[in-house]
Amino acid sequence: MMQACRTLALLVFPLLSGFELCSASKILVISMVASPSHSIWCNKLAELLVNRGHTVTILDTHPSRKKLANLTTYIFEGAYTYREQLDYMDSMWNSPKYAIDFLFEANLLSCRYMLQSPAFKRFLSEHSNDKKPFDLIIHDITNCESFLGLVHFLGNPKLVLVTPFGECQALYVKGSQGHMVHSPFQLTHFSHPMSFDEKLKNLFYTLYNYYVYHKYVNTLDGYSKEIFGQSIPHVLEIGKSAAVALVNAHPILDGAKYYSPAIVHIPGFHIDEPKKLDEETQSFLDDAKHGAIYFSLGTNIKSSLMSKDRIMIFLNTFEKLKQRVLWKFENENIKNIPENVKISKWFSQNDVLAHLNIKLFITHNGLLSTQEAIHHGIPMISMPFFLDQHGLSKKLTKQGIAVALSYATLSEHSVQQAIEEVLTNISYTKEIKRLSKIFKDQPMKPKELALYWIEHVLKNEDHKYLQPPETFLSTFELIFFDLKTILGTILGLVIAFLACSCSNKKQIKLKQN
Ligand SMILES: *[C@@H]1O[C@H](CO)[C@@H](O)[C@H](O)[C@H]1NC(C)=O
Numbered sequence: 001m002m003q004a005c006r007t008l009a010l011l012v013f014p015l016l017s018g019f020e021l022c023s024a025s026k027i028l029v030i031s032m033v034a035s036p037s038h039s040i041w042c043n044k045l046a047e048l049l050v051n052r053g054h055t056v057t058i059l060d061t062h063p064s065r066k067k068l069a070n071l072t073t074y075i076f077e078g079a080y081t082y083r084e085q086l087d088y089m090d091s092m093w094n095s096p097k098y099a100i101d102f103l104f105e106a107n108l109l110s111c112r113y114m115l116q117s118p119a120f121k122r123f124l125s126e127h128s129n130d131k132k133p134f135d136l137i138i139h140d141i142t143n144c145e146s147f148l149g150l151v152h153f154l155g156n157p158k159l160v161l162v163t164p165f166g167e168c169q170a171l172y173v174k175g176s177q178g179h180m181v182h183s184p185f186q187l188t189h190f191s192h193p194m195s196f197d198e199k200l201k202n203l204f205y206t207l208y209n210y211y212v213y214h215k216y217v218n219t220l221d222g223y224s225k226e227i228f229g230q231s232i233p234h235v236l237e238i239g240k241s242a243a244v245a246l247v248n249a250h251p252i253l254d255g256a257k258y259y260s261p262a263i264v265h266i267p268g269f270h271i272d273e274p275k276k277l278d279e280e281t282q283s284f285l286d287d288a289k290h291g292a293i294y295f296s297l298g299t300n301i302k303s304s305l306m307s308k309d310r311i312m313i314f315l316n317t318f319e320k321l322k323q324r325v326l327w328k329f330e331n332e333n334i335k336n337i338p339e340n341v342k343i344s345k346w347f348s349q350n351d352v353l354a355h356l357n358i359k360l361f362i363t364h365n366g367l368l369s370t371q372e373a374i375h376h377g378i379p380m381i382s383m384p385f386f387l388d389q390h391g392l393s394k395k396l397t398k399q400g401i402a403v404a405l406s407y408a409t410l411s412e413h414s415v416q417q418a419i420e421e422v423l424t425n426i427s428y429t430k431e432i433k434r435l436s437k438i439f440k441d442q443p444m445k446p447k448e449l450a451l452y453w454i455e456h457v458l459k460n461e462d463h464k465y466l467q468p469p470e471t472f473l474s475t476f477e478l479i480f481f482d483l484k485t486i487l488g489t490i491l492g493l494v495i496a497f498l499a500c501s502c503s504n505k506k507q508i509k510l511k512q513n
């Protein structure tokens with residue numbers, strides 16, 4: 001149960017001081033997605049909650065995040081094992097079916113490893129005697145649903161779902177799956193409005209994903225029962241008991257849709273107020289008289305994974321530019337770097353994109369990077385590699401805020417043309433500045449909104465009022481067994497019966513004649 005209300009020492013947001021203060025609570029964040037971007041995002045959430053005065057424990061896949069008082073981290077070993085034989089550069093990633101299969105296979109593998117990891121065993125033994133060690137559990141619903149078994153193991157505290165990966169599974173769990181049939185599926189290349197052909201393919205991928213997801217989630221439920229006992233509820237049922245899902249979606253990228261009130265959008269949650277860059281990067285950008293280009297392929301796909309000839313294509317093209325180039329490149333062995341190019345293993349990307357001299361972002365279009373580009377109004381060259389990146393790339397080029405570049409057919413000519421197009425045709429910058437204004441103009445900052453909802457759940461016992469009846473229906477029931485279908489079937493049968501008896505009467509008349 002809730003502790004007595006105590007005033008929180010630290011108020012991170014002056015705006016929030018208008019809210020009734022919530023008691024300092026003990027919160028567990030489960031961040032089990034083996035992708036650095038998920039770990040970064042969930043750690044930002046943990047940090048936010050700690051700064052607000054809560055005591056937070058995070059189960060994480062990635063070492064070396066921020067150390068804070070009142071933040072305890074367990075790092076689960078083995079999460080990234082699936083990557084050992086992975087080729088991000090393979091053109092197979094263009095196929096949505098391949099992407100769906102991969103996503104669930106890789107997740108099963110990394111979940112399995114993490115459930116067996118020494119850190120998890122240590123966490124369980126350290127919390128097995130405590131009846132209810134946490135007031136609230138926050139779970140990244142993108143995958144590894146086995147860990148939802150912890151809700152039961154830890155005495156059924158309140159549950160909030162989150163995902164940095166668009167809407168993904170949150171829609172199934174929180175009762176908004178109905179519209180998935182009508183909206184472009186995340187791993188396809190389709191965007192609104194879809195042609196008839198695209199709608200058919202989209203329906204196929206949506207249903208295929210639904211089928212594979214349920215197979216996968218049943219396997220994960222099996223893992224959960226192995227650890228927490230056969231009598232605990234199915235992991236999806238535990239997921240459905242969550243009060244709200246905080247999802248990283250915005251109509252600009254995800255389309256305008258109907259959502260259950262239990263789905264709350266916090267787009268760009270991870271984007272902080274820009275800070276000053278380190279001295280060297282700051283002066284490199286400050287002195288870029290003709291502007292600068294930022295090039296990064298994110299944290300999964302590294303620039304250094306590109307083939308040698310592709311790396312040379314970029315270096316040769318950059319050398320001919322007036323602009324300066326910051327390139328996130330993860331290997332120091334790169335030679336013959338032109339004077340106008342600065343490489344580093346890591347840049348504080350959000351602060352780089354906020355710099356006024358940045359005119360162009362060459363990106364893989366991971367969702368978090370894409371949102372940062374839109375937030376700061378920087379037009380893009382889009383070179384997607386896998387999962388949702390292809391679909392995002394299509395959307396952005398359709399919206400006129402990015403030029404697409406194909407890694408498979410990369411040449412000095414194609415790179416130079418793409419750069420020239422974005423830098424000389426003002427329409428890309430104009431359009432993304434327009435979208436930036438919309439993206440940033442939210443009634444509450446996404447961080448404040450996330451805090452508001454998490455504390456709303458902590459303060460109130462009941463959250464059933466947020467749950468639409470669809471939460472508790474399967475997609476099959478939702479699509480095929482609604483009232484319309486039943487009434488339509490009855491009407492069809494009546495018409496068929498009338499038609500039959502009419503033709504029978506005619507036949508009888510004919511016989512009489
Ligand atoms: C950590 O939590 C304790 C207990 O809630 C609190 O008294 C203390 O001020 C917190 N420390 C920090 C640095 O937030």
Ligand SMILES: *[C@@H]1O[C@H](CO)[C@@H](O)[C@H](O)[C@H]1NC(C)=O
Pocket residue numbers: 400425426427428
């Ligand atoms: C600039 O780009 C936009 C969007 O792709 C395009 O519609 C327009 O024709 C381009 N203008 C010129 C002068 O190339």
